[in-house]
Amino acid sequence: MNENSSCCTPEDSRHSGGTDVQVGEVTTTYKITGMTCGHCEGAVSSEIGEISGVSSVQAVASTGLVTVVSKAPLDEEAVRAAVDEAGYELVGQGV
Template structure:
């Protein structure tokens, strides 16, 4: 199990949390997504390390910006 925390910019409400959770959670191998709205941190647990480009694409698809991993 691998846990990685990402910084996401632009989330302001519960809908934002749901959108990011759904898109990142759809990446193959992702087991769990936890979003802390106040800090903008998204913690992802996965079977193996995730491709950063896949995480960035999922966050972009949700309408937000991945700042840092």
């Protein structure tokens, strides 16, 4: 999905709200452009969730923010590549 299209049903999603962060884990928030619905959230979450060390991903289309919990800090280029694969653009680390 490389267009700014919208769809209404999520596919395979690693979206996990309310995740308890374990000691030694890192939480990072990224700003993504182009997400408009649950499908977008699922696509981004699925791709980022495949990065080694990621334990949870929560994407919110309405804000464009994606919160990632991982065992160690992630390489931003790996996150950028995953977001690109999902068809969206990583702006950078968010709030």
